[in-house]
Structures are given as C-alpha cells and as structure tokens.
Amino acid sequence: MKYDNTFKAIDQILWKEPGCGSELDYLEQKSWMLFLKYLDDLETEREEEAELDGKTYKRLVSGFYRWSQWATPKKRDPQTGKMVLDTVNAMSGDDLVEFVDQKLFPYLKGFQSSATQTDSLEYKIGEIFGELHNKIRSGFNMREIINMIDELHFQSAEDKHEMTVLYESNIQRMGNAGRNGGEYYTPRPLIRSIIKVVDPQIGETVYDPACGSAGFLCEAFLYMKDKIKSVKDHEILQKETFYGKEKKGLPYIIATMNMIFHGVSAPNITHGNTLAMNLSQIQESDRKNVILANPPFGGNERGEVLQNFEIRTSETAYMFMQHFVKMLKAGGRAGIVIKNTFLSNGDASAIRKMLLENCNLHTILDLPSGVFTGAGVKTVVLFFTKGEPTEKIWYYQLDKHFTKTQPLTEADMEEFLTLQKTQAESEHSWTLDVSTLDDACDLSVKNPNKVEEVDERTPSEIAETILALNSENQTLINEIMEMVK
DSSP: OTTTTHHHHHHHHTTTTOOOSSSSHHHHHHHHHHHHHHHHHHHHHHHHHHHHOOOOOSSOOOGGGGGGIOOOOEEETTTTTTEOTTTTTTTTTHHHHHHHIIIHHHHHHHHHHHHHHSSSSHHHHHHHHHHOOOOOOOOHHHHHHHHHHHHOOOOOOHHHHHHHHHHHHHHHHHHHTTTTTTOOOOOOOHHHHHHHHHHHOBBEEETTTTTTTTTTHHHHHHHTTTTTOSHHHHHHHHHEEEEESSHHHHHHHHHHHHHHHHSSSSOEEEESOOOGSSSGOOOOOGGGGEEOOEEEEEEEEEHHHHHHHHHSOHHHHHHHHHHHHEEEEEEEHHHHHHHGGGGGGGGGHHHHHHHHHHEEEEEEOOGGGSSSSSTTOOEEEEEEEEEOOOOEEEEEOOOOOOOSOOOTTOOOOGGHHHHHHHHHOOOTTTEEEGGGGGGOOOOOOOOSSSSOOOOOOOOOHHHHHHHHHHHHHHHHHHHHHHHHH
C-alpha cells in the first residue's frame, strides 16, 4: 500500500514525544490530524459538486481554521509551476502548538453547541474535539507529521479504501498491544462471516452496544452498501440504520471517526455505559432488528448497575447477554462473540435457560484460542433469533491453529459459511437436541463426529524418530559448547 510507509514514519516521530507512550497515543494523535485533512478534502469535494449544480456550499470549517490554511498554506513554485508549502507562512515550533491548543481545538469544540441537530456532521466534529487532546509538545515534530498527512488524499474511491484499511490496521495494533486502550480487536474476517450469517437488510436497524472502534458497524455498512438501489436507500443507511454505544472515551471517538472514514457522515454512536440502562425501562421503540457485538468480559460495575438486571451477575458479558435479548425486536437476529465459558459456567445457567426459552439459538461457532491474537482466550459465536424457543442447536468447530503471523482469513471461514446454510453434519459440525439438556442447560462444545488422528507408525519407527531427535539435540549442544569455549 502506497500510504503504509507514511503511517510508519509518523509513528516514528510520535515515538519521540514524551506524551505519546503507546499505540493508543499514536492512533489518537494521528486520528485528529487525519480527520481534519479528510474533512478539508470532503468539503472541497462538496464545494465542487455544488458549483457544478449552480449552487453554493457553505463550509463547516471556514477561514483560517481550514486545514489548507493553517496546516499547509501553499504558494506556486516559480521554477516548476507547482503548488508547494509556503514555508514563510506555515507555522512551526511553539507558534504551531499554541495555535492548535488555544485556538483550533476550542473553535472545533464549539461546533457541538452551535449545531442545530445532534445527528449532523457539525455536531460530531464538536463532539470529537471536545474529547480529544493534542499531546504533541514539539511544534517541529507536529510540522513534520502535518506535511506527511497532507500528502495523503481522500478524493478517489481507491484512496478512501486504502485509508480505511490502514486506519483499521492501526486500530488492530492498538487492540492487540496487550489490551492497550480497550478490548481485544475482533478480526475482520470473523466479523464479515458473522454479518453474512445474520444478513442485515436495508430498512433494518443494526446495533452494537459495546462498539469499541465500531468494527461491526463499519463492516455492516460496507455489506449493506452493496444493496443500495435508490437515493432513499442511501439516506436510510446514513441516518436510520446504525446505532452504537461505547463506555470509554477514546475508543468512542475512534469509533465515530472510523465510521466517518468508512462513509457514514454522522454516526449514531453515543458515549455512555450501556449497562446503566435498566432493562425494565426498555421500550419497543428502543429495540433493534439486528445486534452484532463482542461484549467485554470481566470488569467491575457499581452496585446500582447490577440492580438493572433480572438475573443478577457480576460478569459484564452475562449482563450484556440479557441486554441483547431485551433489545431485540420480535424476529430480530443477533451474532454475538462471547467467552466459551458462557456455555457451561454455573453462574450463567439461568441466562442460558432464558436465552433458550426466548430465542432460537440456532448456531454456535466454536473458535480456537489463536483467533484473538495475544488474548489467549477461547470464544464462541452465538447466532440467535428472538421470538421462538430453541429446539435444536447446530455446532461448528473451527479446528485450526492461528498465530500472529498466521491469522484468521476469509478462506478459513468458507466451510463454516457453506455448511451453516443447511446446518449439515460433518467432521466439524453436529446438532444438539435441546430436549436432552438438564436444568443446568450445559451447552459445552462436545464434537461427536471428530475423527481422532492415529499414529500409524510402528514402535520401532517411533523409537528411531526419538533417537534421531536426541542425536540432533546433542549435536546442537556440542556446537554451542564449542562457541562458548
């Protein structure tokens, strides 16, 4: 990718900044500058389109606060005739940092109070810059980064696609850096497969109440965008389809920007604790058609939050499971990633029973621990439809080994997607009759069809292999001893 080296070079500069000590900080600082460059390109595009239609476009960010004015003022090079950076008028050093901190950020934050609608891009700009903070203290480092970002372009579909891919890869690095900045990053091949099974349609609402960086919502938008057949469809996707909530401040801002980068201009993402909502107060108008989520597990909630749930539990993932069922419309569908211990943990038995009674839990996808790089946890994906009890559950066991260098791919999910359509039995799939369950409703993954590999070597062949390995080890030890001498 042509912009990949630019992103890496920016990280190298941010590494020198005392206030930027992690992948999370790198992403935060890149994000606000990328966003302003993107916004300037977007408004220029809208301005040109309006001019072609004989109309006038009023910019949201105007005057000296435009990226092209404060960040990269240009002049024409007399020798080449090209527009180049006006180094005389381009701020640098302390002047640049002072302008960003004392003028630019307060100006943009003010959009939140001046906007007439909360579901507008203007309001979202104010919200973003009310949460973000500039941590770059060297104006010379900032100038270097600005110059690099100005070389990035957002006009063509190809450029926009590359930028979203690179931004996602940065979010992935943040998520995989030891839970740096939030929950583990959900691999995009897994998200896309979940969306294919749930199959959201234009006109349905899609909800993620623990949206993190909005990976599920961004991928759902890309999936549904291919179904657009009219201007009305486009408007529905932009304003009436995607809803998210995120408890943590920075992931919430990154989620908002991520959706804007993907093409949703004013995302319906709110900042707050989903679990603070009392289940008894959820109205029919609050409910959604589709829920896609990977809720956080563990964690601690205040005592008053625990009172919001009919089945009391201290595990946040189990609270979210109750929220999902309550928030689905009748006939609504869900694809939920959760730790595999949910299937058998005694503390979750009442929630499993509630799920089986109120929803058709038709599919359980069992994932190996390596799917979530660096996490070391085993997870499952629950697919269910609200409004009818479960009679049979189709299981699929993804029996592969994944590592950081060999991550989950789209190809790894193909067999699951093919078999899931008919819920066929195979070496990796089987069906459980719910009527055979006891009161504990244990849904543990127990594959009755798996063929165990048999070592067909003779005892003498095995002995020869052991002797050969011992010989190799001894040779290696001798070579090391020689080097030490």
